[in-house]
Amino acid sequence: MSFGSQINYKQLLERHGCIRVPMIQRDYAQGRPAEKEVREEFLKALKDALSKPADDPSLPLNLDFIYGSVEGNEQTRFLPLDGQQRLTTLFLLHWYLAWRDDQWTTFEQLFLSEDRSSRFAYSVRPSSNEFFDQLVSYRPALPPEEVQFLVALIADQPWYFRSWRLDPTIQAVLHMLDAIHNKFYESEGLFARLVDDDRPAITFLLLDLENFGLSDDLYIKMNARGKPLTAFETFKARYEQGLANQLRGEMFSIGEQTFRGAADYIAIRMDTAWADLFWKHRSTGTNLYDAAFMNVIRAVALITRDPEPPKKYLEDFTQLRTEINPPSYTDFHSYNWLDEDFTRTLMRLLDAWCGSDSSLHRLLPDGRYLNEKEDIFDKIMSNGANLSYVELVQFTGYGKFIVKHQDGIDSGDFQEWMRIVRNLGVNTVYNRPDDFRRSVRGLVGLIEYSGDILAHFAQSEKPTTGFSEAQIAEEKLKAQLILADEGWRELIDRAEGHGYFRGQIGFLLNFAGLVTRSLESEPSNWDASEHVAFQKAFERYLDVAETMFSERGLTDLGEYRWQRALLSLGDYFLPSGRNRSFLVDSVTEEASWKRLLSGSGNRAAVARNILKSLWQKLVPDADISEQLDKTITGADSLDPWRKAMISCPAAFDYCDRNSIRVNEHGTVYLLKRSQMNGAHAELFTFCIYDNLQSLAQNGGLTPLKLMEYYFSKETAIEPGIRFDWSGDQVSCFALEGGKDDFVLYRRDNDESQPRFVDYLIKNVGFKLTEQGIERKCAHSEIISVINELRDGLVKFTEGEG
Numbered sequence: 198m199s200f201g202s203q204i205n206y207k208q209l210l211e212r213h214g215c216i217r218v219p220m221i222q223r224d225y226a227q228g229r230p231a232e233k234e235v236r237e238e239f240l241k242a243l244k245d246a247l248s249k250p251a252d253d254p255s256l257p258l259n260l261d262f263i264y265g266s267v268e269g270n271e272q273t274r275f276l277p278l279d280g281q282q283r284l285t286t287l288f289l290l291h292w293y294l295a296w297r298d299d300q301w302t303t304f305e306q307l308f309l310s311e312d313r314s315s316r317f318a319y320s321v322r323p324s325s326n327e328f329f330d331q332l333v334s335y336r337p338a339l340p341p342e343e344v345q346f347l348v349a350l351i352a353d354q355p356w357y358f359r360s361w362r363l364d365p366t367i368q369a370v371l372h373m374l375d376a377i378h379n380k381f382y383e384s385e386g387l388f389a390r391l392v393d394d395d396r397p398a399i400t401f402l403l404l405d406l407e408n409f410g411l412s413d414d415l416y417i418k419m420n421a422r423g424k425p426l427t428a429f430e431t432f433k434a435r436y437e438q439g440l441a442n443q444l445r446g447e448m449f450s451i452g453e454q455t456f457r458g459a460a461d462y463i464a465i466r467m468d469t470a471w472a473d474l475f476w477k478h479r480s481t482g483t484n485l486y487d488a489a490f491m492n493v494i495r496a497v498a499l500i501t502r503d504p505e506p507p508k509k510y511l512e513d514f515t516q517l518r519t520e521i522n523p524p525s526y527t528d529f530h531s532y533n534w535l536d537e538d539f540t541r542t543l544m545r546l547l548d549a550w551c552g553s554d555s556s557l558h559r560l561l562p563d564g565r566y567l568n569e570k571e572d573i574f575d576k577i578m579s580n581g582a583n584l585s586y587v588e589l590v591q592f593t594g595y596g597k598f599i600v601k602h603q604d605g606i607d608s609g610d611f612q613e614w615m616r617i618v619r620n621l622g623v624n625t626v627y628n629r630p631d632d633f634r635r636s637v638r639g640l641v642g643l644i645e646y647s648g649d650i651l652a653h654f655a656q657s658e659k660p661t662t663g664f665s666e667a668q669i670a671e672e673k674l675k676a677q678l679i680l681a682d683e684g685w686r687e688l689i690d691r692a693e694g695h696g697y698f699r700g701q702i703g704f705l706l707n708f709a710g711l712v713t714r715s716l717e718s719e720p721s722n723w724d725a726s727e728h729v730a731f732q733k734a735f736e737r738y739l740d741v742a743e744t745m746f747s748e749r750g751l752t753d754l755g756e757y758r759w760q761r762a763l764l765s766l767g768d769y770f771l772p773s774g775r776n777r778s779f780l781v782d783s784v785t786e787e788a789s790w791k792r793l794l795s796g797s798g799n800r801a802a803v804a805r806n807i808l809k810s811l812w813q814k815l816v817p818d819a820d821i822s823e824q825l826d827k828t829i830t831g832a833d834s835l836d837p838w839r840k841a842m843i844s845c846p847a848a849f850d851y852c853d854r855n856s857i858r859v860n861e862h863g864t865v866y867l868l869k870r871s872q873m874n875g876a877h878a879e880l881f882t883f884c885i886y887d888n889l890q891s892l893a894q895n896g897g898l899t900p901l902k903l904m905e906y907y908f909s910k911e912t913a914i915e916p917g918i919r920f921d922w923s924g925d926q927v928s929c930f931a932l933e934g935g936k937d938d939f940v941l942y943r944r945d946n947d948e949s950q951p952r953f954v955d956y957l958i959k960n961v962g963f964k965l966t967e968q969g970i971e972r973k974c975a976h977s978e979i980i981s982v983i984n985e986l987r988d989g990l991v992k993f994t995e996g997e998g
Contacts, residue, residue, distance in 0.1 A: 202402065202403045203257075203259070203400050203401070203402055203403075204394075204397075204400060204401070204403055205257075205391075205392070205393075205394055205397040205398075205399060205400050205401075206284075206287050206288075206291065206391070206392075206399075207307060207392045207394055208394050209275065209403060210307055210308070210316060212273070212275070213267065213273045213274060213275040214269070214272040214273055214274060214310075214316070215274050215275070215310065215315075215316040215317070215318060216274075216275050216277065216284060216288075216316065216317050216318070217274050217275070217276055217317075217318045217319070217320055218276070218277060218281050218284075218285070218318070218319045218320060218321060219266075219276045219277075219278075219320055219321075220320040220321055222277070222278075222281050222321055223321070224321055224322070224325075224364075224365040224366040224369065225281070225282065225285050225319075225325075225365075225366040225369045225370060225373075226282060226369060227239065227282040227285065227286055227369065227373060228286075228368075228369030228370055228371070228372040228373030228374075228376070229365075229368075229369050229372065230372060233525070234428050234431060234525035234526060234527060235428075235431055236372075236373065236376050237376070237525075237527050238431060238435060238525075238526060238527060239283075239286060240286075240376060240377065240380045240381075241380070241527070242258060243258070243286075243287075243290060243399060244380055244381065244384070244387075245258075246258035246398045246399055247384075247387040247390045247391060247398050247399070248384070248387070249398070251390070251393065251396040251398070252396070256396070256397075256398055257397045257398055257399055257400040258398065258399050258400070259400055259401065259402065260280075260283050260399065260400065260401040261401060261402060262279070262280070262401070262402045262403075262404055263277060263279065263280030263283065263284065263401045263402065263403055263404065264277070264278040264279040264280065264404045265277045265278055265280070265403070265404070266278060280401065283401065284317070285317075285370070285373075286373060287399070288308070288317045289370060289373055289374055289377060290377060290381075290391065291304060291307070291308065291388070291391060291392075292304065292308075292332065292333070293341075293374065293377045293378065293381060294381065294384075294387050294388035294391055295388050296336060296337060296341065297340075297341050297381065297382070297384065297385070297387075297388065298385065298386060298387065298388040298389070300388045300389070301336050303388070303392065304388075305333075305334075307392070308333050309333055309334065313330075313334060314330045314333075315329040315330050315332070315333035316333075317329060317333070318330075319366060321366060322364055322366060324358075324360070324361055324364045324367065325364055325366040325367060327358075328361060328364070328366075328367045328370070331354075331356045331357070332351075332370075335351070335354065335356070337350060341378065341381075341382045342382060342383075344378070344382075346375075347374055347375055347378040348371045348372075348374065348375050351371065351374070352371070428487065428491070428525065428526075429485075429487030429488075429490055429491050430487070431526060432491065432494070432525070432526040432529070433467060435526045435530070436463075436526065436529075436535060437460065437463060437464045437467070439530070439535065440458070440459050440460035440463055440464075440540065441458070441460050442458075443458065443459045443460070443537050443540050444458050444459040444537060444540060444541065445457065445458045447459075449462040449544075451465060451466070459540050459541075459544065462544070463540070463544065466544075466547065466548070470547075470548075470551045471547045471551065472486075473551070473555040474547065474550060474551050474555060474557070475489050475490050475578075476555065477555070477556075478578045489578040489579075491523070491581070492577055492578055492579065492580065492581030492582075493543075493546075493547075493577055493578065493581070494529075494543070495517050495523070495524070495581040495582040496577045496581050496582045496584070496592065497539060497542050497543045497546065497596070498513075498517055498529065498534040498535075498539055498582070499513070499514065499517045499518070499582040499589065500542070500589065500592055500593040500596050500597075500637075501534075501536070501538040501539045501542050501596075502514070502517075502534070502637075503538075504634045504635075504637045504638040504641065505638065507631065507634060510634050510637075511630050511631060511634065513532060513534065514630050514633070514634070515630070516528065516532065517534070517582045518582050518583050520583055523581075541600055542596050542599075542600050545596075545599050545600050545603050546596055546599060549599050549606075550574065557569065557570050557574055560599070560606055560608065560611060561608060561611055561612055561615060562608045562609070562612055563612075565612075565616075565694065566612065566615040566616045566618075566619040567591055567595065567615045567619060569595075572588065572591065573588075573591070573592055573595060576588060577592070586622075586627035586632070586633045586636075587622045587623055587627070589633060590618065590621075590622035590625075590633065590636050590637075590640070591615070591618055591619060591622055593636075593637055593640055594614065594615065594618035594622075594640055594644075595615065595618075597640060597641075597644045597647075598611055598614050598615075598644065598647050601644050601647055602647070602648070607648075610647065610648055610649070610650075613650050613651060614647045614650050616693075616700070617643075617650050617654070617672060618640070619699075619700055620668060620671075620672055620693065620699075620700030620701070621636070621639075621661070621664040621665070621668055621669070621672065622636065622664070623699045623700055623701070624664075624665055624668045624699070624700060624701040624795070625664045625665040625668060626665070635662070635663035636663040636664055637663070638662070638663050639661045639662045639663025639664055640661075640663070642661065642662070643660070643661045650676075651676045651679060651680055652676075652680070654672050654673050654676035654677075655673065655676040655677045655680050655721075657673070660672070660673055665797075667703060667795065667796075667797055668701065668703075670703075671701070671702070671703040671706065674706060674711065674712065674715055674720075675689055675702075675706075677715065677719055677720045677721065678711070678720050680721070681719075681720035681721045681723065681728065682720070682723075682725065682728040682732075684728060684729065684732050685728070685732065688732060688735055688736060688739065689702070691739065692705055692735075692739050692742075695742070695743065695746070695748065696747070696748020696749070697746045697747065697748050697749065697750055697782075697784075697790075697791065698742075698746070698794070699784075701791070701794065701795060703794075703795065703796065704742075704794045704795070704796065704805060704808075704809075705735055705738050705739055705742065706735070707796070707805075707809075708734075708738045708809050708812065709731055709734040709735040709738055710731065710734060711731055711735065714731070737817065738812060740817035740818075741812045741815050741817050742812075744815075744817060744821055745759060745812075746790070749782055750781075750782025750783075750790055751780075751782060751790055754821065754822050754825065755822070756846040757846045757849040757850070758822060758825040758826065758829070759825065760779050760780075760849055761825075761829050761842070761843045761846065761849070762811055762825040762828045762829050763807055763808065763811055764779070764839050764842060764843050765828055765829050765831075765832035765835065765839070765843050766807050766810050766811055766828070766832070767803075767804075767806075767807040767810070768807075768836070768839065769793070769803075769804040769807045769808065770788075770800075770804075770857070771787070771788040771792060771793060771798070771799070771800055771801060771804060772787070772788065772799050772800060773786070773787050773788035773856055773871075774787070774871075775858065776856040776857060776858050776868065776871060777856065777857050777858070777859060778854075778855050778856050778857075779849065779852075779855050779857075780792075780793060780855060781854070781855050788855075793805055793808065794808075811828065814828060829843055837881075837936075837937070837976055838865045838880055838881075841880055841881055841884045842880065842884070844884065845883070845884040845887050845888075847883075847884075847887045848867055848880060848883055848884055848887070851867050851869065851878060851883065852867050852868055852869070853869055853870055854868065854870055854871050856868045856870075856871055857880070858873060858877070860935075862935065862936060863935070863936040864879065864934075864935025864936050865879070865880035865881075865935065865936075866878065866879055866880065866916075866935075867879075867880055867883055869908070873912050874910065874911070874912070875910060876908040876909070876910055877908065877909060877910075877916060878906065878908055878909075878916045879915065879916050879917060879933070879934070879935050880935075881934075881935070881936075881939070881976050881979070882906075882916065882917045882918050882932055882933065882934070882939075883906065883916075885918065885932075885979055885980065886903075886906045886918050888980075889903055889918070889983075890903065898920075898983075898987055899987070900922055900923070900987070900990050900991060900994060901920045901921070901922055901930075901983075901986065901987050901990065902920060902921040902922065902923075903918070903919075903920060904918075904919035904920060904921055905919070906918060906919075907919050907931075915933040915934070915935075916933070917931055917932050917933035917934070918931065918932040918933075919931055920932075920986075922990055928943060928945050928950070928953070929943070929944040929945055930942065930943055930944065930986065931944050932979065932983070936976075937975050937976050938973070938975075939973065939974050939975070939976065939979055940971050940972070940973050940974075941971065941972045941973075941974065941982055941983070941986065942968070942969060942970065942971035942972070943957070943963070943969060943970050943971070953993065954970055956989070956993050957970055957989070958970060960989050960992070960993075961985055961986055961989040962982075962985065
């Protein structure tokens, strides 16, 4: 056995009569579509090496060991055990460059045997071997620059069998030739460098197992996996290779061993402590943690991008969050994502997370503002950079603090920093990537003050940018209060910790009078008694707020008491597209309770003042439902539509998405969902119908029969109340309208009952119109008009008898 001869491909063929991939090996895989990253990286490395001057000190490019068994005596055959993929690709590169540089004679001397068969062959499948025999003799008539589709050209040759489409090795070879064509078609003079054995550009270390023979046992020992490197293994190897010049001025240590620069340190950590950390996130099918590690790499790359200039940042942002075709090492390298900021952040994060027992080490004292495992570690392992904007803001702040304070992290300072980051991020609206970019830019500037973030906010006129202006102002006032009097810390923490408020408590500061007072004088100038008085006012409003809202949203006290009580004090509805909403819990909706509390947006400030008026009426320790009922029943001087809704909880209940629509005439429609082309009701007729149901059940409408309310699904047909009456014939009446213009009309053919029609006109106030007989009335007259119709029908029936 000979060890480690460093030779090139030409020298390998000079030693042996042929290279034959043995039957025990698998099909050629490097050309498969799924191996794009491996293929592109390998071809790039080959081209770089061939393009360098022959005296370049970095040459030759060494492709590592190629193990092989040797058979035969005088005319030996080299049977590769490990190296099949590299040898096949190099053969194809020889073929292509010989064609490209018009060096076909040299190529044939090297690869064509005396019997015109290929000296590079496959025993895996007979068809593969036949293909190589044909390819080695095929020289395209056109030069490469005139060939657009090389694969199509080859497949169109008379010697190419259609059945070869089923041979995976042949198809992979064609894919590889396409890739070589795309990479090398403009290159010149590279064939000479490829076969230069004096100053070779590309070599490998050959390990001959002479006359040993090929056995399954040997194959298993020499090539236990029998698989190509995974995408992550390729990434890891390339990344470690490129670390040589990073962080050269810094020292790192593992135990008593020290390293200058990041390369050796990261290589060791990748295979030890960091590997242990990721092991729990390995795939159950493969026992690999590649996907989890690559997800962390993508996330770290994203949070370490410079937010300036915007165009470059947004391009990087989009690429790193792509799920359909995640970025490969080539992308990371070409976009320069693997810079020193990335490396430093990756190192500090992973080292910080590595606990003594391979479990996640937490740096924050508790999960009040960020649960490091659930909110960061687990989500990144699963989703990479494809987190929500708010989650990415928090991870950015988290990572930047760890790097900034790498020499020693104070858990109290870290907690205070993450509190500010959480409050700002959660309560800023993100509609597009550039909104997030501005927040990242704000954090880049803010991290300099992270060691005492409260003092920075309390003392700075404009503490930061890139987040909600209202939230920045709120954080400034809260910082001033906390530093001015120790009584504020517990109250503010309690309010911010509410699951629905999530750090946004400006409404409490406003209601308690703190915002107005702080504009007159900073809290540090107030005396202790003034702080105590404000703290009592703040706590009273907080008590009511905790009663009204749970962590999910509005507390349900039954019969829509909160909504009706608010509506009795004013129109608190917020716009929601073309609709108006009595508010939803979801904080992402345009018309949410959270939006009302923030006071931002169209009409939210007015609505928040109505909420304040209600809270001022309530005593937190007393029965809230009774107090709300008293507010509802005591309402007076109300708009008709508000009065109708307040008196009819069923109107709220009908609206599945809490929306109404008011048209240009002032007619109010209750929407079952969110559009008029879905089921909808008219407010006043719906509320009257709700009242009439109990009356009808007790016979109070007889001989009228109250039918089901008619819910329209078209804008051209009005919803309304329907009545039936059975006299000499069945007759149907409808009540429709809106605002203060209603009409009760007969839906039958008036000519069929002339005597009855005449009676309605003379005795019940109906009038004959082009549409038929009808009676118009105002909203306040509807009940009396229905009663008149009922009484008139009684008399008509008695007259008939």
